[in-house]
Amino acid sequence: MASIDIKGVKKVYQGNVTAIHGIDLAIGDGELVVLVGPSGCGKSTLLRMIAGLETITEGTIAIDSAVVNSREPAERDIAMVFQNYALYPHMSVRQNLEYGLKNRGTPRAEIDSRVAEAARMLEIEPFLERKPRQLSGGQRQRVAMGRAIVRQPKAFLFDEPLSNLDAKLRGQMRVEIRRLQHRLKTTSVYVTHDQLEAMTLADRLVVMNGGRIEQVGKPTEVYDRPASLFVAGFIGSPPMNLIPLEALKNIVGSAVLKDLPTETDLIGVRPDRMQTGEGEGFVLTGTVDLIEPVGGESHLYLHVEEIAAPLVMVMPGRPDLSEGAVVPIRLPLDALHPFSTRTGLRTD
Amino acid sequence: MDTKRTVFPARGLPYLLVAPQLLITLIFFIWPAGQAVKSSFEAEDPFGLSTRFVGMQHYLRLFSEPAYLASIGRTAVFALAVSIISMGFALILAVAVNRLVRSASAYSTLLLWPYAVSPVVAGILWWFIFNSTTGILPFALEQIRIRWNHQLNGTQAMILIIIAASWKQVSYNFLFFLAGLQSVPQSLNEAAAIDGAGPVKRFWTIVFPLLSPTTFFLLIVNLNYTMFDTFGIVDATTGGGPNQATNTLVYKVYTDGYIGLNLGSSSAQSVILMAFVIALTVIQFRYVERRVQY
Numbered sequence: 001m002a003s004i005d006i007k008g009v010k011k012v013y014q015g016n017v018t019a020i021h022g023i024d025l026a027i028g029d030g031e032l033v034v035l036v037g038p039s040g041c042g043k044s045t046l047l048r049m050i051a052g053l054e055t056i057t058e059g060t061i062a063i064d065s066a067v068v069n070s071r072e073p074a075e076r077d078i079a080m081v082f083q084n085y086a087l088y089p090h091m092s093v094r095q096n097l098e099y100g101l102k103n104r105g106t107p108r109a110e111i112d113s114r115v116a117e118a119a120r121m122l123e124i125e126p127f128l129e130r131k132p133r134q135l136s137g138g139q140r141q142r143v144a145m146g147r148a149i150v151r152q153p154k155a156f157l158f159d160e161p162l163s164n165l166d167a168k169l170r171g172q173m174r175v176e177i178r179r180l181q182h183r184l185k186t187t188s189v190y191v192t193h194d195q196l197e198a199m200t201l202a203d204r205l206v207v208m209n210g211g212r213i214e215q216v217g218k219p220t221e222v223y224d225r226p227a228s229l230f231v232a233g234f235i236g237s238p239p240m241n242l243i244p245l246e247a248l249k250n251i252v253g254s255a256v257l258k259d260l261p262t263e264t265d266l267i268g269v270r271p272d273r274m275q276t277g278e279g280e281g282f283v284l285t286g287t288v289d290l291i292e293p294v295g296g297e298s299h300l301y302l303h304v305e306e307i308a309a310p311l312v313m314v315m316p317g318r319p320d321l322s323e324g325a326v327v328p329i330r331l332p333l334d335a336l337h338p339f340s341t342r343t344g345l346r347t348d
Numbered sequence: 349m350d351t352k353r354t355v356f357p358a359r360g361l362p363y364l365l366v367a368p369q370l371l372i373t374l375i376f377f378i379w380p381a382g383q384a385v386k387s388s389f390e391a392e393d394p395f396g397l398s399t400r401f402v403g404m405q406h407y408l409r410l411f412s413e414p415a416y417l418a419s420i421g422r423t424a425v426f427a428l429a430v431s432i433i434s435m436g437f438a439l440i441l442a443v444a445v446n447r448l449v450r451s452a453s454a455y456s457t458l459l460l461w462p463y464a465v466s467p468v469v470a471g472i473l474w475w476f477i478f479n480s481t482t483g484i485l486p487f488a489l490e491q492i493r494i495r496w497n498h499q500l501n502g503t504q505a506m507i508l509i510i511i512a513a514s515w516k517q518v519s520y521n522f523l524f525f526l527a528g529l530q531s532v533p534q535s536l537n538e539a540a541a542i543d544g545a546g547p548v549k550r551f552w553t554i555v556f557p558l559l560s561p562t563t564f565f566l567l568i569v570n571l572n573y574t575m576f577d578t579f580g581i582v583d584a585t586t587g588g589g590p591n592q593a594t595n596t597l598v599y600k601v602y603t604d605g606y607i608g609l610n611l612g613s614s615s616a617q618s619v620i621l622m623a624f625v626i627a628l629t630v631i632q633f634r635y636v637e638r639r640v641q642y
Contacts, residue, residue, distance in 0.1 A: 053538050074544040086535035090557045099553075100543035147543075 002064035002077075002154035002187055003029045004050060009059035011045050011211075019045045020211045022059065027204075030185040032178075036198035037208035038234070043191045044159055046208075050189060051080050051157050064154055074103075079148035080157040083164060085140045087132040093143050094128040100151050118146040121180070138169045145177070149184070156181070158190040162197060174200060195235055199223065207231050225337075229344045232268050232337060238299060238312045240268045240337070247306045252282045261347040264338040271299070272314040273335035281332040286311060288325045293318055302329060381622065388615035406616035415592065416600070416617075423575065423596040426510060430578075431570035434514040435563070438521030443551070445522075446529040456526060463519035467577060471584030474512035478585075498586065502593025505586045509594050512585060513578045520573075521566050528562035529555065568632045572625055597621055 004027040011020040020042040027033045035043040048054040050061055052073035060067045068076050079100075087096050094115060101111045119125045122142045132140055141161065148156050158177070162170045178201055181188050192198055198205055199219045207214040207222060207230070215227040226232040232240045245265045249257055257267075286302035289310055300313040300321070313329065321327065338347045388406055390399045410416045445455045462470070478498060480486050486496035498505040532555055540550045556563075579598050582588060588595035588603055595603065598621060605614025 051538075051542060053541070073538070073542045074546075078542065080539065080542050082535045082539060084533065084535055086533065086539040088536060088540070088554060090560075099540070099545075103544035103549065147539075151543075 003027060004155060004187060004189065005060075005062040005065070006046075006050070007060045007062075009046070009049065009061060010057045011042070011049065011054065012057045018211060020049075023213055025206060025213065025216065027187060027189065030187055032181050032188040032190060032201060032203045033206060034190045034192060034198045034202035034204070035206045035208055036192055036195060036234075037214075039193060041208040042211040043193075043208050047080075047157050047159055047189055047191045050076075050155075051078055052076050077154045078157055079151045079153040079155075080159065081144045081148050081161040083160040085132075085144040085161075085164075087140060087143055087147075089132055092129050092131055093124060093135070093146075096132070096143055097128075097146050097150050100147065114150045114152070115146075118149045121149065122146050137165050138173065141165060141169075141173055145180070149180075154187065156186050156188040158188065158192075160192055161190075163192070163194070170194075170197075177201065195237065199235070205235075207234060209234075225346070226268070227346050229266070229268075229339050229341070232339065236270060238271050238314065240270050241274075241311045242309075242339070243267045243269065243307055243311070247308075250306050251284055251304075260338050263340040263342065264347045265341050266339040268337035268339055269311075269331050269335055271312045273332060274311070274313040275330045275332070276315070276319075276327050277330065279330055279332070281330050281335075284311075284329045284331065286327055286329045288321055288323050288327060291319075291321065291323060302327070304329070384615045384618050384622070386615075387611055388619045389612075391612045402612070406612045407620075410613065410616055410620070415595075418592070419595055419597055419600050422506070422594070423598075426506065426513075426578075426594075426596055427571050427574040429510045430513045430517065430574045431567055433510065434517040434570060435521050435525075435566055437514070438518045438566075439525050441518070441522050442525035442529055445526060456523070459522050460519045462516050463523075465516060467516065467580030468584045470516045471509075471512055471581040474508060474515070474581075475585045478508050478511075498590075500590055502590055505590060505594045508585055509578070509582055512581045513574060516581070517570060517573055521570065524562055524566055525559070528559045532558050564635065565632065568628050572628055575621060575624065 004025075006023055006025040006027075009020060009023045010018065012018050023042075023046060025033075035046060037043050045054055049056050050063075052068065052071060052075075056069050060069055062068065063076055063078065088099065091099065097115045097118060098111055101114065106114075115128075116125075119128055122145060124139065124142050124146060127135055127139060127143075132143065135143065141164075144161065161177075162173050165173060174197055177190075190197075190201055192201075202219050204216060205219045205222050206216050209230045215222055215231045217225075222231060222235055226235060226240070229242070232242070243266070245257065245260070245267055248267055284304050284307075286304045288300055289303050290301040292299040292301075296316070298315050298318055300315060300319070302311045302313060304311055311329070339345065340347050387399075389401055389403060391402045391405070392399045441459060445452050445459070448455065465473070477483050477485050478496065480497040480499060483496075489496045496504060498508045536554055536558075537550055540554045545553060575596075576598055578596065579602065582594055582596060582599045583602075586594040588599050597617065601614050601617045601621065604610050604617065608614075
């Protein structure tokens, strides 16, 4: 159990490629923080710097208030779950779990009880004597988690641990990781590019882009109030509709939109906040281009005169509409997110 | 195996296509080997005018002949020493090069050069270096009061051919070890580092066990190499001497057959060697192929 403090951390690779441009982040004791962002945003690099697998070019990382910059990975008392699990292929599951404890000179009885405990918790007892190659993807994933748990480290680091699993298993394991983390209350840093994983797992979400932090906050906060155009486009599926303010003014008249902060030239609306029918807000007229029924809800792609990009709208159930139909689309005033294209930031 | 099969409409075509390879194999491998097997059961008169069938006589005589038994022991020492030394050095070099990022390919290329040197040239090279009157190493050894003269000292002659043969084989082993090391996922090393294992411990508990298929394969290849491909080295440096000290099995085939003109016994010796290489190859195919996947 420990806090992790990241102060002014930069990473510059050989050849002057900057992967991370100065990051400050304080992770509280027992917190599960998810680093999310597209590939190449520096999230894995940051995690590997916490683990000690990458050197820190500038700034400090402290675990439990002790700066660990010059400590070896082994001396940081962290455990990491890798994307490809990184199980030792020539060792049985039991040996995989024991390896870290043996290296640290843990007494035999202690090793046995910890392995038994972890195996019970993760329900991998039946496979303890098997080799990793004899296990399925989900079982390997559990063993990888077990290897982290037995160590009882100060922090867990997860590097896209579920991305090699199929969709169903991924959902299951996601729930399990959450449950396990709640139970063990171990500080965790979780890296993913999957926004669903990020939203559901995180106590706090850190959205990264281009080696910088775009926004830090509770998942719901980030969803409800994205701080930048990037976050608006990255979090939420289907992504937020972004409508140029000029086009909107041309349609509904400038009177309605006059209270917006200066610099605003783009208006964002979440697809699930758009509605049909009467009510508060203003109304656009759209033509249905395409309907995607996704099961419990349907995604409508709408073409609106004056707006170049199609608008996406999420409707519950299966609306009684056909392609080519003309529908009124209502945008509630409190669902509008004002952005500035110049700064890329939210303006209110 | 679900490799795609091509069906030729004309049935003769496939046979025609493999014919050149078959012909070469038959003429240059199967036929001479068959001749060796045949003459290992025959004895020839001193003038080469007549041969007669003698059964297992050559074989039986070989295994009761002290010179031959001694040669087996010598070959075993030679083969094991060369395998261990050349594989050991190759592994050290491969581990070192594997740690390099930028200059790795330059080093690999340079380290491959000895393999391009023919066995005879390699032998001559080491013969010069170790030459007891003009060589640089005997001069250096003299300073620490070791007299080097492999023309008189059998042990030193053996050391000389071991060094020459190992030196040549390091390149080959290096290449395979390097490839093996590069196929060990980096994340395993990282996981072990986080699990508290230092570099040396990581090597022996993670990397080396994962290299075992490569190591096993190389051991077989090296044993084969020392048994058969070292004729040139022995011939160019010691010529089997002094006093038989470096007369390995393959060299003895030559001395008994071509110099001693005992074709029957020489054939029997080559058949024994042949049986040995077949056995090694079978082991290699049966076990190596299976153990590659872990």
